[in-house]
Amino acid sequence: MVNEMFLGLPASPNGDTVNIGDVSYKLKTPKSPELVPQNYISDSLAQSVIQHLRWIMQKDLLGQDVFLIGPPGPLRRSIAMQYLELTKREVEYISLSRDTTESDLKQRREIRAGSAFYIDQASPHDAQHGSGCSRSTQR
Template structure:
């Protein structure tokens, strides 16, 4: 089977672990802006490039990534980076059982060999002690594990196979990284939001795309579909108010970002109780987002 987005085609593969493929993220009629994002991601995926989706806080970046992985039936593992994330959290965790030490593989150590997709959220929170590990994995597809194994890119591994047998490479504890392994990173723009500015070597490993809020027309169509029995005037007023607060001109007011992703829930509340005034809901959503 093949998936086509415009003039870009992707040949589907049967996943070995269907339970790891995202489900219920794709809508029946996705917005055109989402389709454009998916087409761009597919282009970069076919070129074998890793992707960095950057944008304001909210679930949209993660939703776009999961929609693409569901569309292409790709297995995924998810890691939320934080200031407390260490090199051990990315590679292997050591456990003691009955007086014996065992190494437990973490997502970024077993995913490459299996050809899955690694979603890294919160890249701006990554501390400098984990950047060398991420850099080496992204650029060279290599990682030295604590138990002695060494992850090696498919190209270098296949070259070694020309002079050595697979048994020899297994004895040397060299593990082949699948050519289908990809990384999708999600992050916030810094310095507008708190976090660490992206290290230039790390930044150069990604193809980046700005995933901003949905355009006004796409957002309006979404709200119309959610609140079918709410007057179009109220929905339009609510969205106009929200987009005004999120505009560049309003950023000088010092107000927190208006939660545009919460607008569908606001429209659902309007559908239940249409007697309350529109401005009451605007005030409620600003103070208690």
């Protein structure tokens, strides 16, 4: 007998819970719907991906952090985006390189109409406004 898990999407557009196997997540309305990933979930997901999504959901429900480890490639990001789309959570992407400085992560200087001013980047903005957005980083 094969033990398969199924991804239970909300039955209606107004559905308020998502089920993966025996784990349920109550959906919340996103503050910024434009930041919710789209078109990452396909009609047929591999059982291994569904198992990863279930594990992430369990960690999320417990309020624990998740760190995905794997070989180079897009699978980890794809799984993260699928989970965020499934749970209607917002994401902002921060790309890190060896040229990224601390100030790049804190503020960005812009010049408009001859005046310079600073705009908070994602991390300090969320710290000040209590945003629950998920963050994705790449090295």
